[in-house]
Amino acid sequence: MDLSRKWLAEFVDSPADDKEYCDAMTLSGSKVEGVTVEGTEIRNVVVGKVLAMERHPDSDHMWTCQVDAGRGVPLQIVTGAQNVSVGDLVPVALHDSWLPGGVHITAGTLRGVESNGMLCSYKELGMTDHDWPYSVADGIFILTSDPDLAAKHPKPGDDVPALLGLDDHIVAFEITPNRPDCLSVIGLARETAATFDRPLKLHNPEVKGTDGASVAELLDVEIENPELCPRYTARMVRNVTIAPSPLWMRERLRASGVRPINNIVDITNYVMLEYGQPMHAFDFSCVEGGRIVVRTAREGEVIQTLDGNDRRLTPNMLCICDEHKPVGVAGVMGGANSEIVGDTAMVVFESANFNGVSIRRTATALGMRTDASARYEKGLDPMNTYKGVQRACELVELLGCGEVVDGVIDVIASDQAPRTVRLEPGKINALLGTDISEDAMRAMLRRLDFTLDGDTIIVPSWRSDVEHYSDIAEEVARLHGYDKIPVTLMRGETTQGGFTDKQQAERRTGSLLRGMGYSEIITYSFISPSYYDKIRLPADSDKRNCVTILNPLGEDTSVMRTTALPSMLETLARNYSYRNKAAKLYEIATVYKPVAGRDLADERPMLSLGAYGAGTDFFALKGVVEQTLCALNVKNVRFAARSDIPAFHPGRCAEVRAGGVFLGVLGQLHPLTCQNYGMDCDVFAAQLDFMDLLAQRAGEARYEPLPRFPSVTRDIAVVCAQEITVAQLEECINRGARGLLKEVELFDIYTGAPIPAGKKSVAFNLTLRSDERSLTAEEADEDVHSVLTLLERELGAVLR
Structure with missing residues (x-):
């Protein structure tokens, strides 16, 4: 939104310079993107009066002019323009002057005749015929040709940018979608008044009207789709005279980035910029039956819009129609069949409110986003339609371009009750971390035009974004000043964030596994029931009892997994099929186990590991699991062989327990399981x-x-049965020691002569130490003897 500070001054006094104004507005929540000062590209250009003219001695179309530029001595300037006469007041670019586009003007000679500057056209001043409709497009700009400029009584030497109104300061605002009220001069004036605590000077439009017929006798309005058009307001103007708008209006439109067209069209654009209410004016003679119907388009209807393009409408597009045809696409653009032209005698001013979502979809479908649709799609204030049409008719009377017909058609099809929010200073201060008094909060809200009735805040109709006490807190914060709010923790029981114990463990586990060469994967929690067949899960297994998805995307994603193994194997198989020679993957995957009597499943995270390729075997995987458990400080870990899990190799699978609690399994996959996944490897x-x-x-x-x-070390080698595991021997050694044993380390397993058949020799290194004294050899030998005695008694293991 481009805001003219000249226009803004009509509603609020803002003594701050551009930088102070922009800084204050940005801090109060209205982000400023930049400031542009009009006319800065035009330098050393003044008003000149043509005193005399004579033909150039060496040209049949050039003139040598004597010009009074307010410098005391007339300047000689050569021009090729044919519309200049003695006595004309014209823009003169003096020696060492600058024009838009970086054009530098200096004194010189033209065909041997000295020329001390240049007479300018309005195009050379960066303007168009829309800015100066009374002037010649291809000649010198005769300043007195425009009646408004002539009324200023320009004289030689006057600064041209100031004379032409090119001295305005334009502030560009970035308006967020939740604040469509700020897409208007009055909306930004409200923000300015609240920011600087200055009174807001609003004007209530007054329309005199005529003593003729009422608008209700000439026009009828019907809304067929009230959910898409909450309010439709209209007035009529007769005996219209189409002409250029006055200079002050053209200046404000130009400063706001809108091209002046003619008085009627300019009035609608002026009201849109001033009030934020899009307006549309159409020729009443084109409205068949004197009736306006707001309805959705019928199948196959086509309208030619004002840009000259034919638009095919669909039944979900809202239109403004007469009895037979559309005359405009609601909220987007009017139809060419109702355009204001030179002989238009009676005009209907439309000021309506439309559903923002509907307008956005229509504009997108038609590929024609306009200034009006950009405002409507954000959700405008329905209460603004009446003020908008009244202001338009007031301007008609002010410009003398028509007679306003008595009466207003105002169809309201929705509830206009104001929204209310409770004022809760304690909660607001707790949320902001401030100690702002209730009286100060009330004063801030009043500055923003909120009405207070006790503890009830009545939200203005144009503030559709305020619905909750947190929205009120934001209003208080931005007027109090974000820079004045101290840095504090939020007040309440839980004020400090951080990772939970589970999250810290997950991060530690992931970091450790990545350090050991494993890559993290993330798989879907929903799988196909056929996956259980691929891992050879028995038909009566409780893991086949799954939570079924009510609206699955397909059979392959129809149940929630009860084990993460199929997801891991699917990923490994995909890597294998892509010819990756090795893969090491991990996932902390959630599984879902139904619970009897409950609607929700028991969701449990599972640590899933998978690997194949060089350097991977049972013991390597076991080492990874041991290292992970050690890093998480899990004690009393035991591994025991398992041969009853169908997915795993019966001789290379183990269960993992800690403190007697079953944690899970690890091992090599069964060859048939690998075959089901198309993997010809371990x-x-x-x-x-x-x-x-x-x-x-x-x-x-x-x-x-x-x-x-x-410490004292002892090596022992015992002979035991082949079926006895090293873990059983270690556990027995730890129990047999008398408190001095600190570490047991396996260093050899041997079978063969002279060890008897069915037996094996297992050798351990024992480390013994006392925390109180140095051990004697006798004390160490006593502990070793106790260990050997228990080994022989419980496991039949004898010293070799």
């Missing part, structure tokens, strides 16, 4: 319940000082 996977894993953590790690006393 594949390894692990599935651990992440919540059970977290529950087994030993708490925060505690610092232990380095040992003060030396």
